[in-house]
Amino acid sequence: MTEMTDRSASTATSGGPVIDARDLRIWYGTDRGPVKAVDGVSFTLRKGEILGLVGESGCGKSTLGRGLLGLLPEGAKMDGQLRFNGEDLLALPKKQMFAKRGAELGMIFQEPLTRLNPLMRISEHFEETLKAHEKRIGKAEIERRSMEVLRLMGIPPTRFRSYPHEFSGGMRQRLMIALSLVLRPSFVVADEPTTALDVLVEAQIIRILHDLRREFDTSLLLITHNLGIIAEACDRVAVMYAGEVVEIGDARDVFAEPQHPYTRELLRSTISLASTGLNFIPGAPPDLVDPPPGCHFHPRCPDAMNVCATTHPIQREMKNGSRTQCWAADLRNGYAQDLTPEQTTPLSREEISVADEA
Amino acid sequence: MSAGSGSLPRYILQRLLLIIPMMWVLITVVFILLRVAPGDPVSAAVGGKLDEEALDQRRAALGLDRPLYVQYLEYLGNVVRLNFGETISDNRPIINIIRDNGGATLTLTLGAFLFALLIGIPLGLYAGRRRDTASDVSIRIFGVITYAAPIFWTGLLLVILVAPTGWPTFDIASPITKFEVEPVTRIILVDAMIAGNWDAVIDILQHHVLPCFTLGLLLAGVFIRLVRVNILQTLKDDYVEAARARGIAERHVIRRHAFRNALVPVITVIGLQVALTMSGAILTEKTFNWPGLGTQLVDYLTARDYAAVQGIVTFIAIVVVITSVLVDVLNAVIDPRVRY
Numbered sequence: 001m002t003e004m005t006d007r008s009a010s011t012a013t014s015g016g017p018v019i020d021a022r023d024l025r026i027w028y029g030t031d032r033g034p035v036k037a038v039d040g041v042s043f044t045l046r047k048g049e050i051l052g053l054v055g056e057s058g059c060g061k062s063t064l065g066r067g068l069l070g071l072l073p074e075g076a077k078m079d080g081q082l083r084f085n086g087e088d089l090l091a092l093p094k095k096q097m098f099a100k101r102g103a104e105l106g107m108i109f110q111e112p113l114t115r116l117n118p119l120m121r122i123s124e125h126f127e128e129t130l131k132a133h134e135k136r137i138g139k140a141e142i143e144r145r146s147m148e149v150l151r152l153m154g155i156p157p158t159r160f161r162s163y164p165h166e167f168s169g170g171m172r173q174r175l176m177i178a179l180s181l182v183l184r185p186s187f188v189v190a191d192e193p194t195t196a197l198d199v200l201v202e203a204q205i206i207r208i209l210h211d212l213r214r215e216f217d218t219s220l221l222l223i224t225h226n227l228g229i230i231a232e233a234c235d236r237v238a239v240m241y242a243g244e245v246v247e248i249g250d251a252r253d254v255f256a257e258p259q260h261p262y263t264r265e266l267l268r269s270t271i272s273l274a275s276t277g278l279n280f281i282p283g284a285p286p287d288l289v290d291p292p293p294g295c296h297f298h299p300r301c302p303d304a305m306n307v308c309a310t311t312h313p314i315q316r317e318m319k320n321g322s323r324t325q326c327w328a329a330d331l332r333n334g335y336a337q338d339l340t341p342e343q344t345t346p347l348s349r350e351e352i353s354v355a356d357e358a
Numbered sequence: 359m360s361a362g363s364g365s366l367p368r369y370i371l372q373r374l375l376l377i378i379p380m381m382w383v384l385i386t387v388v389f390i391l392l393r394v395a396p397g398d399p400v401s402a403a404v405g406g407k408l409d410e411e412a413l414d415q416r417r418a419a420l421g422l423d424r425p426l427y428v429q430y431l432e433y434l435g436n437v438v439r440l441n442f443g444e445t446i447s448d449n450r451p452i453i454n455i456i457r458d459n460g461g462a463t464l465t466l467t468l469g470a471f472l473f474a475l476l477i478g479i480p481l482g483l484y485a486g487r488r489r490d491t492a493s494d495v496s497i498r499i500f501g502v503i504t505y506a507a508p509i510f511w512t513g514l515l516l517v518i519l520v521a522p523t524g525w526p527t528f529d530i531a532s533p534i535t536k537f538e539v540e541p542v543t544r545i546i547l548v549d550a551m552i553a554g555n556w557d558a559v560i561d562i563l564q565h566h567v568l569p570c571f572t573l574g575l576l577l578a579g580v581f582i583r584l585v586r587v588n589i590l591q592t593l594k595d596d597y598v599e600a601a602r603a604r605g606i607a608e609r610h611v612i613r614r615h616a617f618r619n620a621l622v623p624v625i626t627v628i629g630l631q632v633a634l635t636m637s638g639a640i641l642t643e644k645t646f647n648w649p650g651l652g653t654q655l656v657d658y659l660t661a662r663d664y665a666a667v668q669g670i671v672t673f674i675a676i677v678v679v680i681t682s683v684l685v686d687v688l689n690a691v692i693d694p695r696v697r698y
Contacts, residue, residue: 071603102605109603114596117615118695119622128614129604163694179604 016086017044018187018219019068024080026060026067035288037063039243040080042315045187048213050220052234052251054227054266056285060243061223065189068221069105070097084187103133106180106188106218111196112173116164123161125179133183149178152215153208170201177208184216191223206233227270231255239263242286242296245315249322259324259333261303295327298347303328307343366690373686377679384675385437389430392668398422399446399664420446420665433668442669447661452669455654460673461545463650466573466642467635469566471628473574478581479624483617485582486589497582505579509638513572513645526565527646535561569646573638577631584627588620595619622693629685633678 026038037060045051055061067078070089082089084105089097101107109115116125126146130137147157153174164172173193180188190209194202210233212218222234230237230251237255238248239262247260258264262281269279283300286292292299298308307327315325318333330336331344400416408416417423421432436443442452478501485497504512517527537558539549547566550558592598593616601611640652647653651670658666690696 069603071599098605098607100605101603107600107603109596109600111596115600117597117601117619119619119693120614128601128606128610132604132606132610165695176600 017046017083018049018085019043019045019221020081020083020086021068022081024064024067024078024082026063026072026076026078028073028076030289032289034077036243036291037076037288038067038078039288039291041240041243041245043238043245043248045219045221047186047219048217049236050210050213050222050234052230052237053221053223053240054225054230054237055240056225058285058288059240060288061240062191064240065107065191065221065223068187068189069101069107071101071107099133102129102180102185103183104185104187106183106185108173108177108180108188108190108193110192112176112193113169113196115176116172118164121161121163122159122175125175126182129179129182145182146178149182150175152181153178169197170204173197173201173205174208177205181212181216181218185218187219187221188212189221189223192225193222194224194226194229202229209233227255227267239266242291243288244296244325246297246326247322247324249318249320249324253320254322257320259318259320259322259329260297260326261301261328262297265302295325304347305344306347307339309347369690369696370687373683373690377683380679380683381676382434384679385434385672386430388668388671388675389433392664393426395664399662437672442672443665445658445663445666445669447658447663447666450666452666452673455666455670456651456673457544459649459651459654461543461548462648463639463643463652465545465547465566466569466648466650467639469570470573470577470635470639470642473571474577474581477574478578479585479621481578482582482585483589483620486586486593486620487612489590494586498586501579501582501586503579504575505583507576509572509576509641510645512575513569513642516568516572520568525567526561527568535565537561569642569648572645573635573642576638577635580627580631580634581624584624585620588623589616592616592619622689625685625689625692629682629689632681632685636674636678 021044022042024038024041025036027034027036041064043051053061053064063072066072068082072078078090080090092100123146127142130142130145143160146160150157150160155171155174155178159167167175193209194205197205206229209220209222212220222229224230234251236249237251238245239254239260240246241262247254247258247263254263255267258267265281269281281300286296286299294310295301295308295313298304301308305327313325313327313330315323316330316333316335318324318329327336327339331339400413400420400422414423421429440453442456444451481497481501485494488494521527535546535558537550537555539546539555539558540553542549542552547559547562550562598611598615601615602608639650640655642648643650643652644656651674655667655670658670
């Protein structure tokens with residue numbers, strides 16, 4: 001399902017993508033069978049680039065983010081190919097993966113309030129992190145480097161020895177960001193970093209993340225369900241549905257001309273002052289143990305054709321430069337011209353939607 | 359909210375001041391309980407031997423004929439001056455009983471805590487990390503059994519098991535040691551050390567093993583369950599995952615983030631367990647014929663010497679209150695959130 005061709009397919013150390021993921025699969029074993037949380041995802045991320053990953057709850061975006069850092073819970077399996085600056089991460093021994101985490105691969109989490117150890121001072125968090133990666137680092141150096149990132153995050157140096165509970169939510173998220181940046185990782189996953197924060201703080205955090213590339217040259221995977229954040233902060237956007245990336249491309253292009261019906265519906269359901277009614281996508285995300293045949297989105301898709309229910313679409317490059325897997329988009333862009341008229345007939349969907357609402 | 363420096367002393371002061379009302383309630387409860395309990399100390403102590411008039415004389419001499427509130431106020435006043443009164447049956451000042459027998463109870467309970475911590479915390483941590491494996495289940499069953507088993511049963515069982523090896527179990531004549539030691543602190547272990555009598559020290563320590571282990575097992579059962587549950591909780595906590603994401607080595611994550619944080623609630627419960635330990639100590643002392651406060655308490659209770667019981671119980675209550683306050687303070691030192 002992923003006919004992978006990419007502008008920067010060669011994985012040279014410099015100039016090549018920071019992250020090159022191909023056909024990544026992550027699944028959890030359950031009593032009912034494997035849950036395919038990530039099902040053949042491919043993407044690349046260049047130096048200093050911000051890729052937004054958007055999708056509904058439960059579409060596998062958080063699992064993907066954790067998988068990139070090897071932070072999956074026990075019982076989760078991952079395969080495919082994942083190269084970080086040309087190095088195969090999936091083949092890396094556990095110990096070396098630990099050394100990479102924090103130092104080269106960073107993570108910013110959703111709930112800043114609970115992500116700091118309540119018994120440890122901020123200074124101890126920094127000390128522990130720096131010492132884990134640089135055994136011989138001295139006290140003065142720890143303080144100098146911590147203060148440097150804290151200043152960038154707007155945390156006064158006087159608060160260095162405070163405890164986490166003495167900070168507000170927004171400050172704690174800035175602390176978390178500072179903590180994940182103190183070792184200057186070249187790639188950071190930010191998993192819904194602003195979900196728990198109020199709007200003003202959200203804007204502040206997004207600005208900080210957006211400026212990361214200037215200060216640190218960091219590549220960022222920004223996971224969110226908020227399309228506004230993507231529009232504001234991201235260079236490219238990947239839309240995930242049921243464990244797959246259904247559309248990926250330049251954020252402006254995708255927003256201006258969404259190719260996949262799911263992206264389009266997602267954009268339409270965004271609330272703004274101009275919206276008159278509440279748009280939503282009927283139905284619920286599919287069961288990832290047993291996803292629908294063909295295109296996973298077809299039961300909820302307003303553009304569904306007969307072929308969508310039987311055959312899984314292939315990801316192809318569209319005219320606007322984005323890559324999309326959708327039969328309808330294929331037809332619009334001059335692909336899949338060999339489909340029969342019977343296959344392109346709109347899917348009769350009464351029974352499906354009734355079953356779905358039930 | 360200024361930094362934690364100013365608030366810790368204030369917190370400690372608050373806790374210390376709280377001792378006063380807690381103590382007052384406890385003392386009052388002890389007083390009322392003993393007045394409500396059936397029987398009259400004088401007739402119980404010397405009943406049957408004297409006629410009613412002589413009994414009344416005895417009561418008057420002890421001040422028991424005065425109104426209750428007078429007795430209560432007098433009792434309060436005495437306790438404030440650390441005067442716990444005298445026994446009725448043999449006219450011993452209670453403070454002497456505490457002095458002579460308190461040391462044995464102290465070393466017994468401390469030893470028991472040591473065993474409980476040494477057994478309970480590692481087993482609880484191990485079980486928590488290996489959740490639902492065979493070792494977890496066995497440890498949990500072990501914890502339930504040690505907690506549920508009556509002390510005298512565990513104690514006698516251990517004695518039966520250990521006695522054939524020649525290890526000191528108990529000895530009616532001289533329960534703690536066969537050596538004579540000059541009483542200085544009246545904590546016999548310390549006295550033996552002061553005297554430099556190392557044979558005695560070893561002998562005393564050997565005598566401590568079984569009673570301390572018996573009482574320790576009871577507490578270990580509580581600790582195992584508590585530590586296990588808390589480690590399961592902290593292993594799932596967000597900051598543990600966040601620490602892993604920063605590349606902190608797994609063993610360091612477990613020790614610094616999961617174990618340490620799991621022990622905070624354990625400390626609180628240890629404070630609450632002081633009361634359990636004291637009641638366990640009474641049973642343990644009786645089982646091993648240990649010359650501590652518990653044995654004295656049971657003896658005076660059997661003799662219906664309510665003045666003695668009142669004095670000893672008051673003292674035990676004071677110890678429980680003070681330890682629980684100390685545990686609160688310890689908790690505040692470890693966990694900065696407690697101070698607010």
